[in-house]
Amino acid sequence: MNRVEKSKEKYKQLFGGTAPAVYATDPDFQDILNGFIFGEVFYQGDLDDKQRELITLVVLTTNQTMPQLKAHIQAALNIGITPVEIKEAVYQCAPYLGFPKTLNAINEINEVFEDKNIALPLESQSQTEDNTRFDHGLAVQMKIFGDTISTMRETAPSNQVHIQDYLSSFCFGDVYTRGGLDLTTRELLTFCILSALGGADSQVKAHVQGNVNVGNDKDTLIAAITHCLPYIGFPRTLNALAAINEVIPEA
Template sequence: MDRVEKSKEKYKQLFGNGVPAAYATDPDFQDILSRFIFGEVFYQGDLDDKQRELITLVVLAANQTLPQLKAHVGATLNVGLTPVEIKEAVYQCAPYIGFPKTLNAINEVNEVFKAKNIALPIESQKTVDEGNRFEKGLATQVEIFGDIISKMREAATANLMHIQDYLSAFCFGDFYTREGLDLKTRELLTLCIISAIGGCESQVKSHVLGNKYVGNDKETLISAITHCLPYMGFPRTLNAISCINEVILENQ
């Protein structure tokens, strides 16, 4: 199939038999969009459709492009993702884009779930409590990043130690320890979220290394960032790829 046929087949798989509304007003633009995203990008690299739709979901949440996010919630269900996986991917955004934007995304997910008669709330995936969220979060940090976490905590000044504690207990304890998505998936999604925000190259590099440590190889990272391209544009995509190349050399 050429990219035109591929785009039609992929769009139907994701969204059904409908026609994008933009064809009525901007058909040339819609052709460019559909053929590039669904005829090329979706076929580039080694990701499956479930991974691609989770990546799309978190990047749209990071960008707060909520109408498109709502459409892709339906697509995530159509490719076989579970309500738990969808919710966990959106929850994973919170430490990086903040609670208000994450709640906006959650509201869109909930609207789709209600329309499809998916019962809310989704079953809890938490594995920590008030007594162990810091301890388990810190252990997860070390699992992902290694000894550098101890060095970061030792180097922190007294007036910034609370930030290190928040990273361990909140970011990693409250989110990374949850069930529903495995660690490799959470770390890959985090890389995409941070790359989409822009201006976070230091954190992107850290999470490139984290991805490497949890078993996501360079080709997977490049495939993931390539999939982000239609949603976040070339500048942020090229910045993220530059970070990947700087951290993981070609012979590694």
């Protein structure tokens, strides 16, 4: 298939046969968009469509582009991503975007789910209690980052230790330990969230190494940031690619 044929097939798979409304006003732009995203980017690298749509969901959440997010929630359901997986991908954004932006995305999800008669709330995916969230979160941190975490905690000034505690208990205890998505997927999504966010270069670099530590290789990271490109643009994509190349030099 050529690029145009690929884009038509992929778009139909994700969204059905309905043409975007923008075709009525900006057909040239929509052709550029469809050809690049659905005819080229979707076929670059070895990610499957489930991984690609989960990445798209978190990047659109980061961007706070809600109309496009709603369309991709529907697309995610169309290709067999479960309601739990959709929710967990967006919950993963909270430590990096904050609660208000994450709640904006959750509201969009809930509207789509209600239209589809998907009963809410979904089954809880929580895996911790108040007395275990710190220990479980710290264990996940150590698995992702190794001894770096011990150094960070030991060298934190006394008036900033609480931030390290929050990282362990909230980010990694409350969120990373949840069911619905495995650790490898959560860490890949985090890399994409931070890359899309911009201004978080040191965290992007840290999570490149974190991805390697949990089993995502360089090709996977390049495929993931390539998939982000149409949604975040070249500058942030190139910044993330530079972090990948610094942490994992070419052989």
